[in-house]
Amino acid sequence: MNAPTSYRQFLEAKMKVAPSTGFSVPLEEINPDLKPFTRAVVQWAAAGGCRGIFASFGLHKTSTQIELCRLLKVRAGGEALIVLPLGVRQEFFRDARLRFQGDFAVSLRFIQSEAELEAARADGGGHIYLTNYETIREGKLDPGQFTIACLDEASILRSFGSKTFQTFLPLFDKVRFRFVATATPSPNRFKEIIHYAGFLGIMDTGQALTRFFQRNSEKAGDLTLYPHKEHEFWMWVSTWAVFLQKPSDLGFSDEGYDLPPLTVRWHEVPVDLIGSTADRDGQMALIRPEAKGLSEEARERRAALPACIARMREIIAADPESHRILWHDLEDERRAIEAAVPGVRSVFGTQDLAEREDRIISFSDGGFPFLAAKPVMLGSGCNLQRHCHKAVFLGVGHKFNDFIQAVHRIQRFGQEHPVEIDIIYPESMRAARRDLEAKWARHEEMAARMSEIIRKHGLSLAGMAEVLQRSIGVQRIEASGEGWLVANNDCVEECRRMENDSVDLIVTSIPFSNHYEYTPTYDDFGHTDDDDHFFGQMDFLTPELLRILKPGRMACIHVKDRIMFGSVTGMGTPTVNPFHMTTTFHFRKHGFAYMGMVTIDTDVVRENNQTYRLGWTENAKDSSKMGFGSPEYLLVFRKLPTDRSRAYADEPVTKQKPHVEMLDGRIVEFDDKGRPIPGSGYSRARWQTDAHARWRSSGNRLLTADEIAQLDPSTIGKVFKQFSMETVYDYETHVRIGEQLDYRGVLPAIFMSLWPASTRPDVWHDVDRMRTLNTAQASAGRELHVCPLQFDIVDRCINRYTNPGELVFDPFGGLFTVPNRAVRMGRRGRAAELHHGYFLDGVKYLEALDRKKATPSLFDFLADGVAAPAEAAE
Known part of the structure; x- marks a missing residue:
């Protein structure tokens, strides 16, 4: 890939539209016996080369995969492999017989070992090979020797466990054309979608997690989708995956594709509510509580099993002629079903694979009326609708994907009868039912969102790229006051507006590569793939910083090394990315002279609580995996003076x-x-003190309206009154704090927590109506400063490296700590900030400084027992 020649080209290259690596296939060369919408999906996937087909149940994923293999074998040569769940291969053979005739005929061959592959090749080859996931997982067949590979119902990999899921996908790295075909992934399974992107070669898994998900700084491994990245995330997914709920999503007729009506009946079975179990301390419960956790739920299901079996027999007796699937999760439940239902046959884990598959096929063909199975084993891929339209779930659990897949074994396009689902559960598991219903609702919401994107943009990458491109750039806003000027702008563009040799000192905390993103724009330096990509964007900024800095003057760059989690790097243990070293070499590359480094101590105990990498318990188990605490660093660089004979600055400090x-x-x-x-x-x-290479920091810094809103409601009232007395009242700030509280769902509806304080002696404003409340403030959705730049660090740099009246500049302004401190110390300040909210908050602080009023800081709220909001840290 050619390097971008302009900053705009660099930003445009950030748009993650999946590459097309396949073949353009004319529509007339695609099997005409396939449905029109299926042919459109085949054409799109063949052109992409590596694509995900997330089509709903009964929308011909089987035919789609067969046709993709047929077309690509003709054009690229080599062999094709389709990996299937158990009990599904008969669906592929059935589709091959019905839909692939004449010139479009295919030969399918099921294999389970290298020996069977060699035997198939010996009889002339030319087959499309089918195998089970178990064959690949157990190492009996190497997928790397195939040119084309499809994973049918790949969501089944989750039932093998997370470790298998992550180790299974890389086995296909050498395969040129890769496809995933499965029903719509669960809304709670973002990582599943990310793993599919990794399997298809669209984006590295760790890179995708960093790009779209924010890490909980207080809990390692806890990732949630950035609110401002949600739309972009789904748009990005749509460049490499088609989410299809019905043919009309692609503009085709839905005739013949109406899902049969679904009736769900919940049967709550009473249990003995008088407590009969003891806790770990031997205390008996007076009333039987709702089950919490897998072990308690399993216990409740076993205790209620006789009553649940009795209800199941009543359901079957009401219509004994209908075939039914009897879903269960526990082996005790399977044995109880076998004892209670004559003629039932079961599928279970210790069975021989051939026997298991024979029973699935026989039930699918109507060979016997009752099949008992676990959704985790049989819930994916199997089409059981031809002779069955009723199912009973003996119990309820939390694994929504297994549940919805089990439902859609019989509720599919092509089902000729209304579908009836009976779910039996003990009343002590009402919480599990509520959880399952909530996940079902979110599943429907996600499916609707993806259908909307497909209907709006179709399968055109160009249309989606145009939408993503709109998030490049920001409308510049400038604010200024006595001794300061700040701009809401991309820092590269802002620096380009500044004159040569115009800045006396640069003090900034650069983003820590791609560790966090603060804005939804591609201008954001955190919106990068890795360190190389990040410093590629810095390559446009750092020469500008050198240009605008006066000869002989200093640039003080605040950084921190990054903790890399083992699940992302594949190393299995947290490691340290020496970011401060990379930053040093970067600035030297662009002409800055390295003058030294200050180490700023941090709290190793707090760091462990955030990263789980320095734990005392883990150290006792194996201290070889332990590193050291990660301090912050201040890297000091100099732009060389014009006269280097004595090396004094052109304008000495x-x-x-x-x-x-x-x-x-x-x-x-x-x-x-x-x-x-x-x-x-x-x-x-x-x-x-300043010349020493180790500094301690007070940690004091400016507060945002967001952080004020994070305080406990009782504390907020006290802080806000103090704040409103010490500053000139600002209506917009008052409203914004209230809006933040409301967004987090903690703005009281029955009393006012944000009372503006009064300076009049005849007005009482300190009557505390919150004293009896004990409310913890929610923190969902807050904007995090990874490692805020402390006041005293900035002050030391300004005091040491500038004269009074000189200009101090920060290209990553944040809350404008640098210009704020510069003005307070008799200098001038300038900064750029991309985040509009931070810009507005910072301007308010600077305007308050103009009015000579106190600006609230982190330590202002520590007096009188008022707790400050939790400070964000990496």
């Missing part, structure tokens, strides 16, 4: 050399002429 005396019990600094120095000079003690 001079310091008064005071001596210290005791005067009236106070320490006073005097200059070399014996005159007292007003304020703080630059003493020998200060120089020794």
